[in-house]
Amino acid sequence: MKNMLLLCYCLLWLPTAHAEIRNGYSIELVAARYGLEFLGRELLRSDLSDVERRRIHAAMKKHTSVVASFQLTEALLAQMSLISPDIYNDLDELKDKRGRTTDIYVRFVPQESSSMVLSGASFFQASEFDDDANYSRYGDLTVAIDVWICDAALNVLAHEFGHTRYVVPNLAAYRKFYTATYSTFITPSRIGHSAADASGRLAYEYGRRYLMDRRSFRLRSGEAPEKVATIARQVRRRVKEEFEEGFNSSVASAARY
Numbered sequence: 341m342k343n344m345l346l347l348c349y350c351l352l353w354l355p356t357a358h359a360e361i362r363n364g365y366s367i368e369l370v371a372a373r374y375g376l377e378f379l380g381r382e383l384l385r386s387d388l389s390d391v392e393r394r395r396i397h398a399a400m401k402k403h404t405s406v407v408a409s410f411q412l413t414e415a416l417l418a419q420m421s422l423i424s425p426d427i428y429n430d431l432d433e434l435k436d437k438r439g440r441t442t443d444i445y446v447r448f449v450p451q452e453s454s455s456m457v458l459s460g461a462s463f464f465q466a467s468e469f470d471d472d473a474n475y476s477r478y479g480d481l482t483v484a485i486d487v488w489i490c491d492a493a494l495n496v497l498a499h500e501f502g503h504t505r506y507v508v509p510n511l512a513a514y515r516k517f518y519t520a521t522y523s524t525f526i527t528p529s530r531i532g533h534s535a536a537d538a539s540g541r542l543a544y545e546y547g548r549r550y551l552m553d554r555r556s557f558r559l560r561s562g563e564a565p566e567k568v569a570t571i572a573r574q575v576r577r578r579v580k581e582e583f584e585e586g587f588n589s590s591v592a593s594a595a596r597y
């Protein structure tokens with residue numbers, strides 16, 4: 341069984357041709373868009389029972405939720421890049437100890453449907469490549485980061501970027517440190533944050549740098565960066581309009597025949 345690490349409740353251990361920060365919903369998005377297109381056509385059938393129609397609507401709601409999650413994650417990553425370009429670009433070019441590029445897959449997740457007990461988690465796992473390669477649910481040479489959708493979501497993301505920035509180039513050594521330090525029971529919030537843990541120190545430093553960048557952004561632009569709640573509302577409205585318009589236009593086009 342693979343040796344799993346857990347930081348910040350979970351710094352869990354989780355590869356590709358060129359490294360970058362990626363949207364963690366990008367793989368689900370393809371199936372969701374296909375499903376919405378298919379179900380939209382099914383809804384136009386005149387022989388559907390009420391039960392079938394309700395089932396289709398329920399399935400469409402799930403797919404729409406994936407599209408909304410993808411778009412919210414895109415918008416928040418863009419916001420992170422705007423406020424803290426240095427942190428973003430540094431992580432966007434992350435390499436492991438052997439110089440291999442490592443992608444970071446980020447998801448912003450609703451707190452109520454998340455299994456995390458803290459607001460952010462970075463996932464690391466030993467790869468079968470070698471001791472310096474990281475593995476996540478997205479494959480070899482990748483890291484996964486989940487963050488709750490909350491007011492402080494980008495600050496939490498900066499914190500998790502700090503953990504990831506330290507752990508990936510120091511993976512084998514950090515794994516040994518982690519096993520020796522956190523093998524006995526410890527409260528989830530302490531994992532990754534013992535006094536001797538360099539990944540925890542860098543996580544706090546990245547969190548502070550983000551807050552300073554946010555203040556600089558406000559001074560430079562003369563306005564506060566948009567709040568996470570505002571961005572989430574804009575995304576929800578856009579997704580609702582997109583699918584309502586798509587459905588109405590297919591009904592209109594079906595009615596012409």
Ligand SMILES: [Zn+2]
Nearest residue numbers: 348532540543
């Ligand atoms: Zn942490």
